[in-house]
Amino acid sequence: MGNAVEIYEVGPRDGLQDETRSIPLSEKVALIDCLSRAGFSRIEVGSFVSPKWVPQMAETAGVLAGISRAPGVRYAALTPNMQGYEAALVAGADEIAVFASASEGFSRANMNASISEALERFQPILEAARNIDLPVRGYISCVTDCPFDGKTPPAQVAALADRLFALGCYEISLGDTIGRATPDSITKMLIKVRDVVPVGRLAGHYHDTGGRAIANIDASLALGLRVFDAAIGGLGGCPYAPGAPGNVATEAVAAHLERLGYNTGLNMDVLREAAGLSQAMREGADV
Secondary structure, three states: OOOEOEEEEOHHHHHHHHOOOOOOHHHHHHHHHHHHOOOOOEEEEEEOOOOOOOHHHOOHHHHHHHOOOOOOOEEEEEOOOHHHHHHHHHHOOOEEEEEEEOOHHHHHHHHOOOHHHHHHHHHHHHHHHHHOOOOEEEEEEOOOEEOOOEEOOHHHHHHHHHHHHHHOOOEEEEEEOOOOOOHHHHHHHHHHHOOOOOHHHEEEEEEOOOOOHHHHHHHHHHOOOOEEEEEHHHOOEOOOOOOOEOEOEHHHHHHHHHHOOOEOOOOHHHHHHHHHHHHHHHHOOOO
């Protein structure tokens, strides 16, 4: 198991949420059902946020009701508040996630709350989830750079990771939200964060806007990370760099890791099929 690396699939949520075309429920279900055959342990399928802010996620309950759940796969959903948490429970999410920012500027722009206010909002969610043994993943955005505040100090990321881990998040996903991270900035950040959160409880979530996601994954592997988020077909853009890629493509990460000798447990043929579906969704073709 020493050479095992897990890819956490976020395309159906983090990827699709930025697509401008209104994607039918049936297409989302078809994509997730295909991904369920690829060998993932965890797939993030949607978000229980207000449809006013993220219209693409309005049918997340329908997605969870419509998919064919594969044995051994956990289907996750983002829950920004207690209302979202309760909706996720009713819909049968296997795990949930909360989302915080390491920079005050992005936190206020994205969540209309300071970092400390966001943490207060998450506390009842984590307490309720702990009472029923529902796993909660914690996301941290802007771990090296923020579109509003500039460079993010590594100590700031570590302090937030420490808080989320202490509140009960079983894993902390560290996001290079605008794709400006470099192997050097990722390394400096991870050295600080792994001082407060065990490296086995960390994941890298690196956007490819700057074309460095794979290099940042390599730097993280060297420091002991073995979980990375990716989106099939590179779904998702970067709202702060129109026209630029956002999420790193799952199939590219899987192929790279396999070349390095790591075992992802993923079926490359099924990944290619799913990537084709994601491309058809983008182009508006029938899926």
